[in-house]
Amino acid sequence: MSANDNQNRAEAADIRIEGVNLSYGKTHVLKDVSLAIEPGEFFAFLGPSGCGKTTLLRLIAGFNVAQTGSVRIGGAEVADLPPWKRDVGMVFQSYALWPHMSVARNVAFGLEERHLPRDEITLRVDEALDLVELKHLKDRKPAQLSGGQQQRVALARTIAVRPKVLLLDEPLSNLDAKMRVQVRSELRELQSRLGITTIFVTHDQEEANSICDRVAVFHDGAIQQVGTPIELYDRPANLFVANFLGTANILAGKAAGEGAVFEVEGGGCFAIPASTRVEEGARLVFRPQDVFIGDPAADGPAGIVIAREFLGATMRYVVRIGNGDVMVDLPHRAGATPYQPGDRVGVTLDPARAMFLAR
Amino acid sequence: MAEATGIAAPVARSAQPGSAMMGHWLAIAGITGFLGLFLVIPVAMVILVAFQDPSSGAFTLVNFADFLRNDLFLRAFGNSFYVSIMSVVWASLFALPLAYFTTRFEFRGAAIVQTLGVIPLIMPPFAGAVAMQLIFGRNGSINLLLGDWFDINVPFMEGLNGVIFVQSVHYFPFILINLTASLRNIDRAMEEAAQNLGCSGFRLFRRIVFPLAMPGFIAGASLVFIKVFDDLATPLLLNVKDMLAPQAYLRITSVGLKDPTGYVISVVLIVFSVLSLFVASLATRGQDYATVQRGGGGLSKRRMNPAQAVLAYGVIGLILLLVLAPHLGLGLLSLATIWSYSPLPDGYTLDHYARVLGESWQFISNTLLYASLAGLIDVVLGTAIAYLVLRTKIAGRHWLDYMASAALAVPGVVLGIGYLRAYYGVSLPSGQSVTSFWFIIVIALAVRRLPYALRACMAAMQQVSVSLEEAAENLGATKARTIRRIVVPLMTGGIVAGFVTSFATAAVELSATMMLVQNTSDAPLAYGLYVFMQSPAGRGAGAALGMIAVLIVGLSTYLSTVLAERDRAAKAGSTS
Numbered sequence: 001m002s003a004n005d006n007q008n009r010a011e012a013a014d015i016r017i018e019g020v021n022l023s024y025g026k027t028h029v030l031k032d033v034s035l036a037i038e039p040g041e042f043f044a045f046l047g048p049s050g051c052g053k054t055t056l057l058r059l060i061a062g063f064n065v066a067q068t069g070s071v072r073i074g075g076a077e078v079a080d081l082p083p084w085k086r087d088v089g090m091v092f093q094s095y096a097l098w099p100h101m102s103v104a105r106n107v108a109f110g111l112e113e114r115h116l117p118r119d120e121i122t123l124r125v126d127e128a129l130d131l132v133e134l135k136h137l138k139d140r141k142p143a144q145l146s147g148g149q150q151q152r153v154a155l156a157r158t159i160a161v162r163p164k165v166l167l168l169d170e171p172l173s174n175l176d177a178k179m180r181v182q183v184r185s186e187l188r189e190l191q192s193r194l195g196i197t198t199i200f201v202t203h204d205q206e207e208a209n210s211i212c213d214r215v216a217v218f219h220d221g222a223i224q225q226v227g228t229p230i231e232l233y234d235r236p237a238n239l240f241v242a243n244f245l246g247t248a249n250i251l252a253g254k255a256a257g258e259g260a261v262f263e264v265e266g267g268g269c270f271a272i273p274a275s276t277r278v279e280e281g282a283r284l285v286f287r288p289q290d291v292f293i294g295d296p297a298a299d300g301p302a303g304i305v306i307a308r309e310f311l312g313a314t315m316r317y318v319v320r321i322g323n324g325d326v327m328v329d330l331p332h333r334a335g336a337t338p339y340q341p342g343d344r345v346g347v348t349l350d351p352a353r354a355m356f357l358a359r
Numbered sequence: 360m361a362e363a364t365g366i367a368a369p370v371a372r373s374a375q376p377g378s379a380m381m382g383h384w385l386a387i388a389g390i391t392g393f394l395g396l397f398l399v400i401p402v403a404m405v406i407l408v409a410f411q412d413p414s415s416g417a418f419t420l421v422n423f424a425d426f427l428r429n430d431l432f433l434r435a436f437g438n439s440f441y442v443s444i445m446s447v448v449w450a451s452l453f454a455l456p457l458a459y460f461t462t463r464f465e466f467r468g469a470a471i472v473q474t475l476g477v478i479p480l481i482m483p484p485f486a487g488a489v490a491m492q493l494i495f496g497r498n499g500s501i502n503l504l505l506g507d508w509f510d511i512n513v514p515f516m517e518g519l520n521g522v523i524f525v526q527s528v529h530y531f532p533f534i535l536i537n538l539t540a541s542l543r544n545i546d547r548a549m550e551e552a553a554q555n556l557g558c559s560g561f562r563l564f565r566r567i568v569f570p571l572a573m574p575g576f577i578a579g580a581s582l583v584f585i586k587v588f589d590d591l592a593t594p595l596l597l598n599v600k601d602m603l604a605p606q607a608y609l610r611i612t613s614v615g616l617k618d619p620t621g622y623v624i625s626v627v628l629i630v631f632s633v634l635s636l637f638v639a640s641l642a643t644r645g646q647d648y649a650t651v652q653r654g655g656g657g658l659s660k661r662r663m664n665p666a667q668a669v670l671a672y673g674v675i676g677l678i679l680l681l682v683l684a685p686h687l688g689l690g691l692l693s694l695a696t697i698w699s700y701s702p703l704p705d706g707y708t709l710d711h712y713a714r715v716l717g718e719s720w721q722f723i724s725n726t727l728l729y730a731s732l733a734g735l736i737d738v739v740l741g742t743a744i745a746y747l748v749l750r751t752k753i754a755g756r757h758w759l760d761y762m763a764s765a766a767l768a769v770p771g772v773v774l775g776i777g778y779l780r781a782y783y784g785v786s787l788p789s790g791q792s793v794t795s796f797w798f799i800i801v802i803a804l805a806v807r808r809l810p811y812a813l814r815a816c817m818a819a820m821q822q823v824s825v826s827l828e829e830a831a832e833n834l835g836a837t838k839a840r841t842i843r844r845i846v847v848p849l850m851t852g853g854i855v856a857g858f859v860t861s862f863a864t865a866a867v868e869l870s871a872t873m874m875l876v877q878n879t880s881d882a883p884l885a886y887g888l889y890v891f892m893q894s895p896a897g898r899g900a901g902a903a904l905g906m907i908a909v910l911i912v913g914l915s916t917y918l919s920t921v922l923a924e925r926d927r928a929a930k931a932g933s934t935s
Contacts, residue, residue: 063551083554090555096548100570109566110556154552161556 012039012197013074013164015060020069022055029055030066031221037199037214042191044208045201047218048244056218057167057201061090074164084113089163093170095154097142103129103153104138110161128160129153131190148179155187159194166191166198172207184211205245209233217241239357242285249291249326250357251284262354266322268301268347272354282356288329290353293317293339296346305343319347382839383751386743387759393740394762397802401777402769406629408780409622422619426627431601432620436627439603442522442594443587447534447580449527453678454534454579459564460671462542464663472675473539477532479682482689482912483867483885484529485592486905489892490688491525492516492597493698500702521597526587528682533586534579541575542568577642581635588631589770592869592885596892603628604772608873611776616783625773632768686909693902699895711903719900721880722887723907725797726866729883733804734862737812738854740805745816746842750825760813767810771870774803778875795877803875804865811864812857819853820846852922859919863912884908 015037022030030052037043045053058064060071062083071079078086097106107128111121129135132152142150151171158166171187172180188211191198202208208215209229217224217232217240225237229245236242239250253264255278261269262284270284296302303321310316314329315338326347330338339345412419426432457476461469479487494500495515502512515524545568553567569576591604600609603624610621663671693711695704716723744759766774782793793799823846831841847854869885876882879890884904891901 061551061555063554082559083551084557084559086555087557088555090552092548092552094546094548096546096552098549098552098567098571100573109553109558113553113557113562157552157556 011074011164012195014039015165015197015199016070016072017056017060018070018072020056020059020066020071022059022064022066029221030059033069033221033223035216035223035226037197039197040195042188042198042200042211042213044212044215045199045218046203046205046208046215046244048203051218052221053201053203053218054169057090057169057199060165060199061088061167062086087161087164088167089158089161089165090167091151091154091158091169091171093173095142095150095174097150097153097157099142101141102138103134103140103142103145106142106153107138107157107160110157114161124160128156131159132156147175148183151175151183155190159190159196164197166194166196168198168200170201170203172202172204180207187211209245217244219244236285236355236357238359239283239285242355242357247288247327249284249286249288251321251324251326253284254278264301264322264324266324268303268321270300270347270349270354271351272349273351276354276356278356279358282358285355285357286349286353288316288327289314290350291326291328292348292350293319293328293330293345294348296344300346300348302344302346305339305341305345307341308338319345321347383747383753386747387753387756390740390743390747390759391762394759394806397778398766398769398774398806399762401774401781402629404781405622405625405773405777408619409626411619413617413619422623426620426623429620432606432624435601435603435606435624438519438599438601439588442519442526442602443584445519445523446526446530446587447583449523450531450534450583451576451580453527453531453682454538456671456674457678458535458538458542460675462539463568464661464667464671466663466671472679473535475679475683476535478686478913479529480532482529482685482909483592483869483888483905484525484590485596485869485885485892486689486867486888486902486908487529487685488521488525488593488596489898489901490685490692490905491521491528493692494684494688495524496521498699503702516597518599522587522594522599522602525593525597525685526590527583528685529593530583530586531682533582534576537575537579537582538572539575541572544575545571574642578639581639581642585632585635588635589628589772589870591772591873592889596889604770604870607772607776611779611874616779621776622780625770625776628770628773629768632770636768689902689905689909692898693906695899695902711899712906714900715903715907719887719904722882722884722904725882726884726908726911729797729801729804730862730865732801733808733865734812734858736801736805737809737861738816738858740809741812741816741857742820742847742850742854744813745820746846749817749820750828760817763813764810766806769807771803771807771868771872772874774807775871775874778803778871794875797881800872800875800881800883803871804868805861807868807871808861808865812861815853815857815860816850819850819856822853823849855922856919859915863915866911866915867908884911 015035017033017035020030020033021028033052033056045057047053055064059066060073060078062078062081066079069079070077073086073088078088098109101109104125107125108121111124116124125138126135129138132155134149134152134156137145137149137153142153145153151174155171168187172184175183184207187200200208200212212229214226214228215232216226219240225232225241227235232241233245236245236248242248243250251262251264253262255261255272255276256263256269258274260272260274260276262272262278263269264284272278272284293305301321303319303326305317306320306325307318308315309318310332311329313332315332317328317330317339319326319328328347409422410418410420412421454476457472460466461472466472492499496502497512497514497517499516501515505511505513514520549571550563550567553563558566589604591608594600594602594605595608599605607621607624607628610618610624614620691704692698694707694709696706696708698704740763744763747753747756748760778799779794782799785793787793787796827845827849828841831845832838836844866883867885868883869889872883872886873889876886879887882890884907888901888904888908891897891904
């Protein structure tokens, strides 16, 4: 780590959100949200559009005001501060680069507002632009930059003021697919160099999973689950999370035979670990790669292949069991004979991978 | 038909059937002929004469040298320039608070403020001028009251002040409209990003909001500048003669068509028109940047604290009172028995209206006829040009657009002078000169308003997806039938808007008209108003006529809004 990075490295702050409620008229946008983000964490707000994730981000920046609750950054309550007194750096989805100012003027803006001496402003503008490798474009106007460059200028403008925390509002959504993959790893690298607590808002689970330490899944104005990407994938707290992260088979039915099997509605039984307690109305949930098909056998229900989709590394079969369809991913091997639609097959589930979620 | 197309197409390597191509060329010939005869040739003539020796006809710069040696003309030029700049300054002072408060804050009655703010445009400025004399003049209501209370007299309406005051009150909506649109287009993230970096309050306005709204402001300001610079009627009515447009008018009407000075002044007016239009186009080209970014539009609206609210409503109330004063004054004057040397009229009567509707009905019917015909010509030309430019690939088609839009840069006085010069000697079969035939007024109005109607038609056609036309052609409709059955119905909203804009502004035009009216029985309302206002006895009737003009323009503007709204609703319904 260079001296340069050390200078940019701010004391990482934690974020504590407690009991935040926000509504616009009758629409309850944030419902009793509480969350703890640790110093230096790269944290994601993940959810479909309209779930409240951006609302919460803007609330932290001070652009939305909650009816109740507290927001503390580095121990200090900020709920009553206006945006310009919060020292919270935000990178906007549209980048919001001011078109009437050059790149350097854009980056200098926040430093000028903090009334730093001229020399220091010049120094820190150069530093920030160095960090995003755009120093050679400092005299350009934003309109003369590519989307990816604009994004980096927006980032430089924000980190130049060394904010306590960094908020990124869908920072990759205006980039093309290839740039997105490149920029997200650059973001991760920059964040770990600066060690700044960062919140990353996205609706793309792949983005969240690939670069974030922990993820909060939002739905309908409430946080559904908080955890590392692997925890969320392997142990989803509810049906929404199971379905939103990756692909999940969800089957209605009930446990039978003292908890050793699960009877799927309309026919067929899956073996499950003995004496599993299955709540009334809970669904059987499992991933397509945790289930296998073969010749009809005794330890699983039989079904009929009704469709198949070739995905490259895997072949995905859709098998009808009773009233429900189950997706089954089998690794693809060159020359292997796949099953055909219409084939009668037996379906086996690894009992250890069966999950039961009530809602 | 289908067979003929099949044969013709491979030869022309074009998707256009031969008969449609014929139609296009006919339309182009018609449009070019019309604009050539009634815009290009007259204006070219004016410019030419300015550079000609009056007796020999040889090329010379002597006329310009004479202009520069003449103190009166130099003063007129200086005055025109000063008045235009000051009008821009005052118009900005009126427009800025209205635009900023209504877009930036949660403002009760923002819609009302915006509507009231546009009302001055629907009154002919010269109509307001007389009313303003009565309210703000040396012996007007305000000064009488100020004299009684504080013993002071403010020269609001003295000389050039009067022109500046009347013009800025009349034209400030151009700045208001453009500035408001600009402010609304600013991505709210632009402002939030600045707040996020520690900027707020007036600094935020100065460093981010105003610079981003600048293009709209410049566009509006240069429009105001050019309108004031070119205006003939207002200074004449206020009896200010040492400005450029009045000098051109007086030269031609008193010295005669041969005098070169009028033409030199015309060239100066054209040069300044072109310059300020150029500035405006530069500014609006830069405006792309305000809207280029995605995300929420418009400034975020803030709640005002009580002190701010009192201040804001106070300022806005004062401005509205000021800019609506001409309407109030004109209304009072049209109902007044006698109104002079007193804050309010002595008594009230409807006699003026009776008189105007009785003996001067001619003015009103002429206006309705002329403005309707001009509007009609404009939408026909506008639709045709829009179609040719946007839907065909004919080389040079953009020149139709440029030629029609060039009318923007031609002041009314200049067009009037051009018509007189070019067609004074040309006679109709009846022996009457073309320039004294009433239809020449209609043509002048049509040419002057064409750029506005054209923009409306262009915008409307851009909203009709090409695939809708292709679908009709695919089902067997010819080009002509597609235009009639698909394109025109879908453009109705825009065409109506174009017609109304042309109609409403033509109804109160008085620059070209003043040059071309030869005979009072052919005169439109605006001219009648001017004639009435010349004598103190005619003022009441003039004011009544002015109120009728306001009514006509106001009603048609309202109607177009309703129609546009209904049209939009109908289209939204059909697509959902």
